[in-house]
Amino acid sequence: MYSEKVMDHFMNPRNMGEIENADGIGEVGNPVCGDIMKISLKIEDNRIVDARFKTFGCGAAIASSSMATELVKGKTLEEAWEVSNKAVAEALEGLPPIKMHCSVLAEEGIHKAINEYRIKNGLEPWEEKTPYGEHTPGDGA
Amino acid sequence: MEKKRLVYMDHAATTMTHSEVVRTMMPYLNERFGNPSSIYGIAHESKEAIESARQKVAKALGADAQEIYFTAGGTESDNWALKGVAFANKKKGNHIITTKIEHHAVLHTCQYLEKQGFEVTYLPVDAYGIVDLSELEKAITDQTILISVMYANNEIGTIQPIAEIGKIASEHEIYFHTDAVQAIGNIPIDVEAANIDLLSFSAHKFYGPKGIGGLYIRKGTRIDNLLHGGGQERKRRAGTENIAGIVGLGKAIELATADIDSHNLRIRAMRDRLLAGILGQIPHTRLNGHQEKRLPGNLNISFEYIEGESMLLLLDQYGICGSTGSACTSGSLEPSHVLLAIGLPHEIAHGSLRLTLGDANREEDVDCVLEVLPKVVERLRSMSPLYRPDQ
Numbered sequence: 420m421y422s423e424k425v426m427d428h429f430m431n432p433r434n435m436g437e438i439e440n441a442d443g444i445g446e447v448g449n450p451v452c453g454d455i456m457k458i459s460l461k462i463e464d465n466r467i468v469d470a471r472f473k474t475f476g477c478g479a480a481i482a483s484s485s486m487a488t489e490l491v492k493g494k495t496l497e498e499a500w501e502v503s504n505k506a507v508a509e510a511l512e513g514l515p516p517i518k519m520h521c522s523v524l525a526e527e528g529i530h531k532a533i534n535e536y537r538i539k540n541g542l543e544p545w546e547e548k549t550p551y552g553e554h555t556p557g558d559g560a
Numbered sequence: 561m562e563k564k565r566l567v568y569m570d571h572a573a574t575t576m577t578h579s580e581v582v583r584t585m586m587p588y589l590n591e592r593f594g595n596p597s598s599i600y601g602i603a604h605e606s607k608e609a610i611e612s613a614r615q616k617v618a619k620a621l622g623a624d625a626q627e628i629y630f631t632a633g634g635t636e637s638d639n640w641a642l643k644g645v646a647f648a649n650k651k652k653g654n655h656i657i658t659t660k661i662e663h664h665a666v667l668h669t670c671q672y673l674e675k676q677g678f679e680v681t682y683l684p685v686d687a688y689g690i691v692d693l694s695e696l697e698k699a700i701t702d703q704t705i706l707i708s709v710m711y712a713n714n715e716i717g718t719i720q721p722i723a724e725i726g727k728i729a730s731e732h733e734i735y736f737h738t739d740a741v742q743a744i745g746n747i748p749i750d751v752e753a754a755n756i757d758l759l760s761f762s763a764h765k766f767y768g769p770k771g772i773g774g775l776y777i778r779k780g781t782r783i784d785n786l787l788h789g790g791g792q793e794r795k796r797r798a799g800t801e802n803i804a805g806i807v808g809l810g811k812a813i814e815l816a817t818a819d820i821d822s823h824n825l826r827i828r829a830m831r832d833r834l835l836a837g838i839l840g841q842i843p844h845t846r847l848n849g850h851q852e853k854r855l856p857g858n859l860n861i862s863f864e865y866i867e868g869e870s871m872l873l874l875l876d877q878y879g880i881c882g883s884t885g886s887a888c889t890s891g892s893l894e895p896s897h898v899l900l901a902i903g904l905p906h907e908i909a910h911g912s913l914r915l916t917l918g919d920a921n922r923e924e925d926v927d928c929v930l931e932v933l934p935k936v937v938e939r940l941r942s943m944s945p946l947y948r949p950d951q
Binding site: 421426430446451474475478 | 873
């Protein structure tokens with residue numbers, strides 16, 4: 420059902436945990452839907468120097484969080500903002516169609532953490548390019 | 561990762577075919593291949609084998625052999641019972657009563673019948689998954705033609721008060737169908753005593769082969785055919801008989817119902833030790849379903865703060881096979897309709913694990929799960945943003 424890459428990131432998740440005194444935190448998802456991701460970022464000179472996650476969810480959700488944190492580490496905020504859910508899914512060598520929303524959640528989590536950082540630092544939050552809408556109960560998103 | 565030893569705890573999904581059943585089936589896959597509808601010698605052998613299997617089923621259910629019809633399995637039997645009775649009795653009424661916790665073979669068939677103009681009442685269940693008999697009585701109208709309530713639930717193992725439901729149905733002269741797919745071999749069944757008019761069963765749930773099952777239809781029941789074609793099964797179910805399957809089903813039901821009590825004693829003892837171990841070792845867990853009124857091998861437990869599919873994936877790494885009511889394995893994003901019907905919040909339903917014990921299990925399997933599961937839960941909780949260790 421899952422690619423080897425997904426299983427690898429599920430079994431050996433990278434960057435699991437929380438950053439103390441994180442510069443940006445994004446919590447997305449909903450326990451009703453069965454997945455919640457909490458992304459925390461350490462940001463220095465507009466660059467993500469560390470990224471961590473905690474996730475309640477299925478194998479794909481955990482693997483997507485793991486991969487997303489890997490992909491944004493070392494990137495500038497502008498570069499990290501461009502890491503799409505597709506990029507996460509591709510880096511995982513694909514996700515089953517019904518699990519694509521897990522990669523969407525990972526992208527949302529990163530975006531939310533970046534914007535939290537921007538707001539805290541008196542900057543305009545960036546706008547989501549694709550309107551995912553809120554991850555509400557029963558919306559099938 | 562440790563070396564895998566298969567710990568199969570998903571008997572409610574399917575069971576391994578008993579070796580004696582396979583042996584009984586083998587001749588009918590090669591030398592005794594005759595079509596029972598033909599007139600030569602090997603055809604007779606096939607016919608006799610089918611009738612002998614029918615006798616075995618009848619004996620196991622307390623029925624007459626002429627009331628047993630072979631089908632391709634539980635799904636076909638449920639479809640036949642519901643559609644067949646609905647269409648044959650639509651002049652009498654258009655109302656069907658079932659429950660919210662039925663298998664999809666019943667629920668989706670009911671939804672289809674609703675599209676055909678029938679009205680369906682889906683009875684609620686209590687926190688343990690048991691149907692409220694007064695709700696059932698209240699739901700009955702002069703249009704009600706069929707009541708369909710499963711014998712025992714496949715997810716939480718809850719056993720319904722079938723004899724009481726049969727009595728109510730019979731008093732109101734309403735046909736009573738029960739999906740007994742999970743019950744055969746676990747609960748002694750007597751269709752006469754319980755006033756059951758139609759009963760679905762499937763061989764692969766009681767150590768028989770897949771693709772074969774049957775429907776008990778009480779004599780005199782008005783029911784349309786589901787499959788139209790040749791005159792097999794006394795013109796009730798067309799299609800050349802799955803002889804090897806039927807023979808296997810006959811042997812399997814004979815074995816499964818020979819000594820239900822001692823079988824249950826062994827399975828229940830292992831199940832109870834597993835339950836006590838899990839609840840004792842792992843905090844923030846709860847048993848779903850009823851303590852006593854449940855199938856002997858069934859365990860359904862919710863683990864707070866974690867999700868079921870990730871639990872299954874980790875358990876699989878240790879060779880442990882289970883299942884979950886989490887949305888993530890169902891192909892939809894809604895958790896199990898059964899767990900929601902007993903009132904579990906979504907997030908608790910997502911964290912459910914079903915382990916169903918059976919003939920494949922030994923005490924060492926229980927030991928293995930009790931060793932592995934706490935580690936798996938702890939690991940996933942350490943990843944969960946919902947979990948605080950001091951909780």
